[in-house]
Amino acid sequence: MEYAIILDKISKSWPGVLALDEISFQVKKGTIHGFLGPNGAGKSTTMNIISGLLPPTSGEVKVLGQNVQGLQNETQKFIGFLPEHPPLYLTMKVRDYLEFVTKINLRKQDYKNFDVNKCVQEIIERCSLQKVEGRLIGNLSKGFRQRAAIAAALVTNPEIVILDEPTVGLDPVSIIEIRELILSLRERHTILLSTHILHEVSLLCSDITIINNGRILSSGPIEEIKKTFTLGRVLKTEVETWSDDKKDYFFNQFNIDSLDINKKSNSVELTFYLKDMEDIRTRLSSDLINMDCGLLAFSEEKIDIESFFKKITEKDNLNRI
Numbered sequence: 001m002e003y004a005i006i007l008d009k010i011s012k013s014w015p016g017v018l019a020l021d022e023i024s025f026q027v028k029k030g031t032i033h034g035f036l037g038p039n040g041a042g043k044s045t046t047m048n049i050i051s052g053l054l055p056p057t058s059g060e061v062k063v064l065g066q067n068v069q070g071l072q073n074e075t076q077k078f079i080g081f082l083p084e085h086p087p088l089y090l091t092m093k094v095r096d097y098l099e100f101v102t103k104i105n106l107r108k109q110d111y112k113n114f115d116v117n118k119c120v121q122e123i124i125e126r127c128s129l130q131k132v133e134g135r136l137i138g139n140l141s142k143g144f145r146q147r148a149a150i151a152a153a154l155v156t157n158p159e160i161v162i163l164d165e166p167t168v169g170l171d172p173v174s175i176i177e178i179r180e181l182i183l184s185l186r187e188r189h190t191i192l193l194s195t196h197i198l199h200e201v202s203l204l205c206s207d208i209t210i211i212n213n214g215r216i217l218s219s220g221p222i223e224e225i226k227k228t229f230t231l232g233r234v235l236k237t238e239v240e241t242w243s244d245d246k247k248d249y250f251f252n253q254f255n256i257d258s259l260d261i262n263k264k265s266n267s268v269e270l271t272f273y274l275k276d277m278e279d280i281r282t283r284l285s286s287d288l289i290n291m292d293c294g295l296l297a298f299s300e301e302k303i304d305i306e307s308f309f310k311k312i313t314e315k316d317n318l319n320r321i
Contacts, residue, residue, distance in 0.1 A: 002028070002029045003026040003027060003028055003029065003062075004027050004028065004029045004030075004063070004064060004159065004160050004190040005026065005027040005050060005061070005062070005063055005160065005190075005192065006026050006027075006061070006062040007023060007024050007025055007026070007046070007050070007059070007060075007061050008024050008059055008060045008061075008062075009022040009023070009024055009058065009059040009060075010022070010023050010024070010046070010049060010056045010058070010059035010060070010061060011023075011056060011057045011058045011059055012042075012045055012049065012054070012056050012057050013057045018214060019042050019045045019214050020042050020045055020046060020049075020056070020214045021213075021214045021215050022058075022059065023042070023046065023059075023211065023214070023215065023216045024059075024216065025209045025216055025219040026219070027160075027190060027192055027207070028190070028207060029190050030186070030190055031186075031190060031191070031205075031206055031207055032182065032183075032186050032191045032193055032204050032205050032206065032207075033190075033191065033192050033193065033205060033206075033207045033208065033209065034193050034195065034200075034201040034204070034205035034207070034208040034209070034222075035047070035192055035193060035194040035195070035208075035209050035211065036194075036195065036196065036198065036201060036208055036209070036210045036211070037196065037210065037211040037212055037313075038196055038212065038313065039196060041211045041212050041213065041214070042211050042213075042214040043164070043194045043196075043211060044083075044084060044164055044194070046211070047081070047083075047162050047164050047192070047194055048083075049061060049068075050063070050068065050079070050162060050192070051068075051079050051081040051162055052068045052069070052079070053081075055069065063078050063079060063160060064078055064159060064160070066078075078158055078159055078160055079158050079159075079160045079161075079162060080153035080154050080155075080156065080158040080160070080161045080162070080189075081153055081161075081162045081164075082149055082150055082152075082153045082161070082162065082163045082164060082166060083164050084164040084165045084168065084194075086145075086146070086149035086152070088137050088145060088148060088149055088152075089137065090136065090137050090138030091136060091137075091138060092136070092137055093133070093134055093135060093136055093137070094124070094129055094132055094133045094134070094135060094137060094140075094148050094151075095120060095124065095133040095134065097137060097148065097152070098120045098123060098124065098148070098151055098152060098155060099116055099117075099120050101152045101155050102116050102119055102120055102155040102156075103116060105155060105156050119155060119157075120155070123151045123154050123155055124151065126151075126154070126184070127147045127148075127150055127151040127154070127181060128147065128177075128181070129144070129147055129148060129151060132144050132148075141174070142169060142170055142171075142174065143170055143171065143173070143174030143177060143178070146166060146167075146170065146174070146178060147177075147178070147181065150163070150166065150178075150181065154185075154189075157188075158189065159189060159190060160189065160190045160191075160192065161185055161189045161190070161191050161192075162191075162192045162194075163182065163191065163192070163193050163194065164194045165194055165195055165196070166178055166182065166193070166195075167179070167195070167197060167200060168195075168197075175200075179200065179203060179204060182204060183204060193205065201222075202222075205222065206221060206222065207219075207220060207221050207222065208220075208222050208225065210225075210313070212313045217313070232255075232257060232273060232274040232275045232276050232277060233272075233274045233276075233277055233278070233279070233280075233300060234271065234272070234273055234274070234300065234301035235271070235272040235274065235280075235281065235284060235298070235299075235300055235301070236269065236270070236271045236272075236297075236298075236299050236300070236301050237269070237270045237271075237272070237284075237285075237288060237295065237297065237298050237299075238267050238268070238269050238270070238295075238296040238297040238298075239267065239268050239270060239288060239293040239294050239295055239296060240266075240267055240268075240293065240294025240296060241268070241292070241293055241294055242261065242263075242268040242270065242293060244261075246291060246293070247259060249287075249291070250272070250284075250287070253283075253287065254272070254274070254280055254283075254284065255274055255275045255276055255278065256272055256273065256274055256275070257273045257274060257275045258273045259271070259272055259273070260273070267296055271301070272284070281298070281300070285298050
């Protein structure tokens with residue numbers, strides 16, 4: 001397996017603050033890798049270190065087999081970086097801005113042989129900026145500003161693209177459009193996507209790394225991580241009648257973590273959260289029928305990534321108390 005990014009025991013501290021605590025993870029080439037964590041978990045600090053903008057206190061970062069610190073001012077050849085707050089020049093036109101960014105990223109020996117106009121035109125088309133390329137960035141919607149910022153990260157055609165919270169603050173339509181743009185980038189780039197919007201991860205990423213309080217909780221393919229952090233089955237039923245005195249019986253009979261009761265006009269919805277993956281569907285449905293609950297519907301809920309993420313970060317926070 002080839003890795004585009006390797007972090008080995010990276011720590012970052014300031015006086016009185018340990019932002020990253022010996023974190024290690026790898027990003028496979030040609031993937032969209034989600035970097036998840038709540039606000040303040042250490043995501044942006046980690047991305048600044050990977051991109052070479054911030055030195056680690058200890059540890060090593062390798063990008064395409066090379067130490068980031070050894071690359072010095074040439075990281076832009078390998079990494080395109082979209083920070084959470086992009087440094088856009090609002091008084092410049094989109095095309096002028098992209099030409100400017102392209103030129104400042106060129107080395108002297110490459111400048112004479114590089115067609116800036118051709119490069120910028122290609123990026124404008126890839127990011128669907130044609131209809132706004134002659135407009136001032138400051139007059140654009142936030143969605144188009146974000147497209148311009150992503151375009152600026154692509155002008156050197158880097159093998160790795162780092163996106164820090166690319167959809168934060170966007171309206172629903174812009175979020176969908178940026179999501180489609182990110183998916184299209186996968187054809188040419190390895191993408192590290194930082195976000196706390198878990199729905200984005202489930203739609204875009206094959207692999208994830210979860211960080212909380214400056215520590216890596218887990219890293220790898222999403223489905224494998226779900227198996228590692230077994231949350232238990234979630235069974236949803238709908239019954240005609242329900243009384244709370246039945247609750248103790250079910251907790252005594254089954255390994256139930258919690259039970260949600262939602263009373264409707266003509267029925268009651270019961271959601272059983274189990275502590276393990278034991279298949280109790282047959283026994284549970286039989287007991288509901290035998291106790292004259294009037295079973296109307298029975299299904300198993302798929303554990304979504306949001307529930308999964310919430311569960312393991314809550315567990316980590318409790319362990320640290």
